[in-house]
Amino acid sequence: MPMIQRKQVIPGDVVAKGNYRYGSYIEKRGEEYVALRVGLAEVGRDEIKLNPFTGPYLPRTDDEVIGKVIDINGFGWVIDINSCFDGFLPASFVFGRDFSPATHDLSSKFRVGDILGTRIESYERSRDPQLSIRGEGYGKISSGEIVKISPTKVPRVIGRRGTMINLISEKTGCDIRVGQNGVIVVDGSPDGIVKAIKAIRLVEEETHAPDLMSKVEAALGGGVVGGN
Amino acid sequence: MMKKNHVVESITKERMVQLLASGKRLDGRALDQPRNLNIETGVIPKANGSARVTLGNTLVLAGVKIATGIPFPDTPDKGILMVNAEILPMSSPYAEAGPPSEDAIELARVTDRGIRESEMVDMTKLGLIPGKSVIAVFVDCNIMNVDGNLFDATSYAVVSALRTAKMNRYVVKDDKAVATDELIPVPVERTPVSVTIARIGDKLVVDPNSEEEASMDMRITITTDDYGNICASQKGEASTISPEQVLQAADTSISVGKAIRAKILEATS
Amino acid sequence: MAGTKKLIDENGIRLDGRKWNELRPIKLQVGVMKNADGSAYIEWGKNKIMAAVYGPKEVHPKHQVLPDRALLRCRYHMAPFSVDERKNPAPSRREIEISKVIREALVSAVIVEDYPRTAIEVWVEVLQSDGGSRVAGITAASLALADAGINMRDLVVGCSCGLIGEQVVSDLDDTEDKEGNGDMPVAIMPNLGLVSLLQVDGVYTRENFQKAFELAIEKGKQIYQMQREALTTRFFGGEAQSTEVEEAAE
Numbered sequence: 001m002p003m004i005q006r007k008q009v010i011p012g013d014v015v016a017k018g019n020y021r022y023g024s025y026i027e028k029r030g031e032e033y034v035a036l037r038v039g040l041a042e043v044g045r046d047e048i049k050l051n052p053f054t055g056p057y058l059p060r061t062d063d064e065v066i067g068k069v070i071d072i073n074g075f076g077w078v079i080d081i082n083s084c085f086d087g088f089l090p091a092s093f094v095f096g097r098d099f100s101p102a103t104h105d106l107s108s109k110f111r112v113g114d115i116l117g118t119r120i121e122s123y124e125r126s127r128d129p130q131l132s133i134r135g136e137g138y139g140k141i142s143s144g145e146i147v148k149i150s151p152t153k154v155p156r157v158i159g160r161r162g163t164m165i166n167l168i169s170e171k172t173g174c175d176i177r178v179g180q181n182g183v184i185v186v187d188g189s190p191d192g193i194v195k196a197i198k199a200i201r202l203v204e205e206e207t208h209a210p211d212l213m214s215k216v217e218a219a220l221g222g223g224v225v226g227g228n
Numbered sequence: 229m230m231k232k233n234h235v236v237e238s239i240t241k242e243r244m245v246q247l248l249a250s251g252k253r254l255d256g257r258a259l260d261q262p263r264n265l266n267i268e269t270g271v272i273p274k275a276n277g278s279a280r281v282t283l284g285n286t287l288v289l290a291g292v293k294i295a296t297g298i299p300f301p302d303t304p305d306k307g308i309l310m311v312n313a314e315i316l317p318m319s320s321p322y323a324e325a326g327p328p329s330e331d332a333i334e335l336a337r338v339t340d341r342g343i344r345e346s347e348m349v350d351m352t353k354l355g356l357i358p359g360k361s362v363i364a365v366f367v368d369c370n371i372m373n374v375d376g377n378l379f380d381a382t383s384y385a386v387v388s389a390l391r392t393a394k395m396n397r398y399v400v401k402d403d404k405a406v407a408t409d410e411l412i413p414v415p416v417e418r419t420p421v422s423v424t425i426a427r428i429g430d431k432l433v434v435d436p437n438s439e440e441e442a443s444m445d446m447r448i449t450i451t452t453d454d455y456g457n458i459c460a461s462q463k464g465e466a467s468t469i470s471p472e473q474v475l476q477a478a479d480t481s482i483s484v485g486k487a488i489r490a491k492i493l494e495a496t497s
Numbered sequence: 498m499a500g501t502k503k504l505i506d507e508n509g510i511r512l513d514g515r516k517w518n519e520l521r522p523i524k525l526q527v528g529v530m531k532n533a534d535g536s537a538y539i540e541w542g543k544n545k546i547m548a549a550v551y552g553p554k555e556v557h558p559k560h561q562v563l564p565d566r567a568l569l570r571c572r573y574h575m576a577p578f579s580v581d582e583r584k585n586p587a588p589s590r591r592e593i594e595i596s597k598v599i600r601e602a603l604v605s606a607v608i609v610e611d612y613p614r615t616a617i618e619v620w621v622e623v624l625q626s627d628g629g630s631r632v633a634g635i636t637a638a639s640l641a642l643a644d645a646g647i648n649m650r651d652l653v654v655g656c657s658c659g660l661i662g663e664q665v666v667s668d669l670d671d672t673e674d675k676e677g678n679g680d681m682p683v684a685i686m687p688n689l690g691l692v693s694l695l696q697v698d699g700v701y702t703r704e705n706f707q708k709a710f711e712l713a714i715e716k717g718k719q720i721y722q723m724q725r726e727a728l729t730t731r732f733f734g735g736e737a738q739s740t741e742v743e744e745a746a747e
Contacts, residue, residue: 008737010728011606011643012651012688025648027608034688036608036648038732053732056553057648058612070235080235084553113238125613126564146237152646184238212703220503272545272625275578285531289624291578314586318549318571318620320532325572325620327587345694368577368586370622373531 005043009035015050016043025050039152040208051157057083057151057181059120059129066141066179069114069133074101077110079118079131080183082148087131089118094133108163115141115185117177144187147197149204151182156207163222164203164213167204171220195220235412236442240315244443248431255437260480262423262435265326265384265488267495269392277414279496281385284437285375287319290367290385292393294354294414296405297364307354308364311340313371313382320438321372332371333429338462339369339382339422342451346420346459349390353415356398356405365390365414376437379462383422384492391416391496420459421489423481424449427469434484449473450481454489458482504661504673511673514724517666520656520716523726525637527644535645537727539637542670543627545579548637550645553615560681562615567612571600573634575623582671583717596621602635602655602684602694608648617647628674629657634684635694641730652724653693655684656716658709660699683713687721 002042003223008108009015015026015033022028026048035041037052059065059081067079079087091106092099110116116139121132133139149157156166158178174188174196186196199216206212236244244254272278275291282288299399313336317325341478343349346460354363360405367386371378393414395406426436426444436444445467451460458478463469469477505511515521519540530536533549540546554564573595588596599621607617619641621634632655640654659669674680679699679723685692692714701709714744729737 003741003743005739005741007739008729008733010725010732010737011649012686016689027650036650037646038643038728051648053534054644068235068237084555084612086555111238113241115237115239141239141240143239145243146240150646153733181674189412209689271576272576274543274581274625277637278578287531289576291576293583295579295583296632312577316574316620316622317618318530318533318536318547318622321551321554325570366577366583368583370576370624372622373533374529 002045002168007041007043008039009041009050010038013096015041015048017112020048022048023050026051038078051208052152054150055152057081057086059083059123060180061086061123063120063130063180065118065120065181066177066183066185067116067118067181069110069112069116069171072110072112077106081118081129081131082146082151082183085128087118087120087129089116089131089133093121110140115146117141117179141185144175144185145193145197147184147186147200148185149182149200151180153204153207154178154182156212157184157203157211164216167213167217168196168199168220171217172199173196233365236439240439241443244440245429248266248428248433253433254439259431260434260484261485262380262488263437265491267384267388267492269388269496274392275389276395277389277391279385279388279392281381281388283377283381283384283435286377286381287371287373288378288385289370289372289467290382290383290389291446292389292414293368294393295364295366296361296398299355299359299362299482303351304359305355305362306351307349307362309344309349309351309367310365311343311367311369312336312387313369314380315341315371315374319371323374334464335378335382336369338379338449339386339460339461342383342420342422342460343367343386343390346417346418346451346453348387348416350415350417357400357403361405363395374438376439376441377422377424380422380435383420383451384488387419387421388492388496390414391419391492419489419492420453421450421485421492422449422451422460422491423484423488425477426481427467427473432473432480434480448477450478452482452485454484504676505664505666509664511661511666513670517590518712518716519662520668520719521670523720523723526556526721527638527640527727527731533645535641535643535647536561537637537640537644541627541629541633541636542668544623544624544630544633545625546630546633546637547622547624548634548641549620550618550638550641550647551620551678552617552645552647553612554618556614562614567607568616569600569604569607569609569619570616570620571596571603571619571638573599573621573623573631579623579626598694598696599631599635599638603638603642603653603695604689606639606649606651606653606686607642608650611648617642627672628670628672628680629668629682631655631710632684632741633658634693635684636724640724640728644731651686652721653684653686654717654721654724655682655694656713656720657682658713658716660701660705660709663705665712667707667712679709681709681713681726683710683717685714685717687718
């Protein structure tokens, strides 16, 4: 079995020397590969990865994000997507190509404060992200509780092929939507919501603990029987 | 600039209003229950007095500086007291660097009024040479983290810092005020306590956090003294309040203020 | 030079008991503020300084937007009660200059090209001041940037050295700064071996200049170890570890 080396690193630390393929948050300086973030570096046979422990959400095309309407102008909705840029949902994406500011009332569809499940339609470094709600499950989210986590922890909350989020969902009977931007909406019974949020916080706290899955399972299972 | 903090998620506000109808709040508090108050004094040794106050996640640091000054012409034998507050740009994503905002100035003035009008500090004991020299007490407040109700957190920080402040005793020699090495307390007579109440829907809630402040349409701050007297008040936000609710708020401030005063006295005695 | 004798005695011991090349006690803590994206608190001698970072965020006013990189904003500010005589809360010329040199000391470490059209804000608030508050502020601010998860080439760490009489000393406190004969704040990126802040006042021989400068770098590297510890304590609960695992195990 090939071995990988896991290293806890801070910005400026040398992760490895030699010749590797490398991903984000790593810079090559001569022979050295240097970390740009606090995180866990994984040095495999020919590849280096860095999983950051903290950092902002930067938009990527096709990401599913959960956002909040913060403004409406004549041509669409301005959405806070927990990022350095606000997203924009054009009215024509919602009302169709015959949209006209004179005949359509934007606030009849979404109001300031509404929470939307959206997809990033396009984003370039020179332009703010454009959002879309086309496709099943996108659009206004009408109930539930909002939880915000560090966007860097989203992959762990979802788990491999969705295993973690499915576990939490099954054990609590909650419907859980996770945006890549770190915004999560949990909906279900009041008790279920409390338990699901606790489990999400546990994953957030102990992101890289070994056997996190069983820890979460124990925490969730324990609540039912009233034990630990 | 767009203020994202002024937008509460609709689904959150809906739940807030639903819960309030049954006498509960999103964070589990009762309507008349303030958040956890924590007071630490003497945190800035270079200041004459200081206090670090947390009210929930709102964090305020107050520091007292004492010097001599020239009295105001209309009060030649009384000392000078000045309360000032700055909402630091680090305190929230929406705060900005630059000259004090309207909100920061209102905050400083409302806090100042509560301290001044309650006659917390006996200004007559701060006179040195009538018309020439008096003791000037400056209280500066750094708002370091904002999670609602800056009025009360700031007021508790000022009161706690003043209650624990020490100043040099002055003597008058040859018509000059001279500081001695002896340290004495600031002449504190009363303990004013500010209680802020927000109205969300038709419910009044004590000590609103930032989520509740973003959902309120009216706010009233009432300061009471040790004897249950009301000594300062400020109604805020662009909405009205009925006379009945004013009286209800006054009663709440007196009763809630009593419990908070006990906490302040315990932390500063 | 009347004060010189008082500041350091014939055995080379300074007023507070330190030797010529010793540091004052330093305490660092990362992730201490609720609202900020990143924060760090430093106590260094009598300095008590909070640094907080927000961003990357949208730039206001819009005309300040840089199309190809982030705009790094920095404010060094002293609380009115941080000094012996109450300070006017409005920023002084000194604070404005220090804000600028702190920004310039940090910006070489931040990969601003990764965040075009955004602002990254660094707020340094001096709650109680002592000598060396700018280098303490830089040391804390760089931790706050790392805490916020901004891409950085290296941390930035500062230390000030200077002169008492003709004696080079490290880490001047308030009295030594005011009554001594020279102050030289230096900030470095320790892994890259580069200097990002250098200010000098006082009159140095060529030899003393080099001695003070090199001492500041050496002491900076010592403080860097404390920075590391504060950061790894916050994120890994202790020293950074390295382990080998089988590839299949996640």
